[in-house]
Amino acid sequence: AQRVTQPEKLLSVFKGAPVELKCNYSYSGSPELFWYVQYSRQRLQLLLRHISRESIKGFTADLNKGETSFHLKKPFAQEEDSAMYYCALRVSWGKLQFGAGTQVVVTP
Amino acid sequence: DTAVSQTPKYLVTQMGNDKSIKCEQNLGHDTMYWYKQDSKKFLKIMFSYNNKELIINETVPNRFSPKSPDKAHLNLHINSLELGDSAVYFCASSPSDTNYGYTFGSGTRLTVV
Numbered sequence: 001a002q003r004v005t006q007p008e009k010l011l012s013v014f015k016g017a018p019v020e021l022k023c024n025y026s027y028s029g030s031p032e033l034f035w036y037v038q039y040s041r042q043r044l045q046l047l048l049r050h051i052s053r054e055s056i057k058g059f060t061a062d063l064n065k066g067e068t069s070f071h072l073k074k075p076f077a078q079e080e081d082s083a084m085y086y087c088a089l090r091v092s093w094g095k096l097q098f099g100a101g102t103q104v105v106v107t108p
Numbered sequence: 109d110t111a112v113s114q115t116p117k118y119l120v121t122q123m124g125n126d127k128s129i130k131c132e133q134n135l136g137h138d139t140m141y142w143y144k145q146d147s148k149k150f151l152k153i154m155f156s157y158n159n160k161e162l163i164i165n166e167t168v169p170n171r172f173s174p175k176s177p178d179k180a181h182l183n184l185h186i187n188s189l190e191l192g193d194s195a196v197y198f199c200a201s202s203p204s205d206t207n208y209g210y211t212f213g214s215g216t217r218l219t220v221v
Contacts, residue, residue: 034209043112044151044198046209084149094139094202095164096210098151 002027002091006099013077013106021072021102023061023087032090033070035061036098039083047085048072057081077106111135114199114213121189122221129184129216131199137211138204139163140182142174145196145215157182158204189220 003026013019025031035047047056050063050070061072070087087099112133121127133140141164142154156164157176171187186193196217200210 032207036209043214044200044210044212046211049207049209051207086151090207093163094141094156094158095153097153101149101151103149 002089002097004087004089004097004099006085006087006102008102009100010103010105013104015079015106015108016076019074019077019081019104019106021085021087021104023070023072023099025068025070025087025089027068027089027091031063031065031068031070033061033063034088034090034096035059035070035072036086036088037083038086038101044086077104079106079108082106111211112199112201112213114197114216116216117214118217118219120219120221123189123191125189126185126187127189127218128186129197129199129218131182131184131213133180133199133201133211135201135211136203137201138179139202140176140179141200141202141210142182142184143198143200143212145198147195151198155182155184186218189218191220194218194220 005024033050036044037047038044059074086101088096091097139158141156155174160176173185176182196215199213202210
């Protein structure tokens with residue numbers, strides 16, 4: 001079955017500390033994975049695509065096919081990083097399946 | 109210049125009413141979607157249209173009917189609203205190559221009382 005698992009509902013970190021959001025997937029084909037971010041009461045925004053291997057707002061994510069993971073990392077969290085983060089997997093043409101989301105709270 | 113715009117932003121209505129949410133995108137994308145975000149913030153796809161054709165229709169009650177008059181618009185009509193329909197509904201669009209990801213609208217917060 002195709003599945004995206006984000007095991008942490010809430011992640012609380014101090015400003016300046018590293019942050020890692022876990023995402024594991026289950027998919028039989030070659031996965032296409034994304035991270036989206038939703039700031040308080042705003043629209044979801046694309047943060048990262050695994051195919052582009054880019055760094056946005058200091059965040060990076062590496063696809064690990066052996067561990068079926070696509071964890072999101074940032075070395076030094078900022079208060080403006082407080083948001084809801086969703087990992088998403090393309091399960092078929094045009095269909096993104098989202099994980100349950102991880103709420104990140106960065107405290108000063 | 110809003111890329112994906114939804115109206116209304118907020119909708120409060122009584123049970124049993126019929127309501128519509130409109131969505132428009134000016135990105136030239138071929139594909140549009142409706143997602144539902146429930147009270148636990150879980151996002152689930154409802155419908156997907158590609159060039160005005162229905163591509164994805166998840167297990168959504170048939171009280172929900174999407175309509176795509178052209179590839180820049182995807183509206184959602186809901187009949188006989190129920191309390192459980194209360195949620196935030198997000199419209200999104202993407203190019204045919206969905207590796208570029210989706211662009212989401214700002215959401216419509218529907219409250220059924």
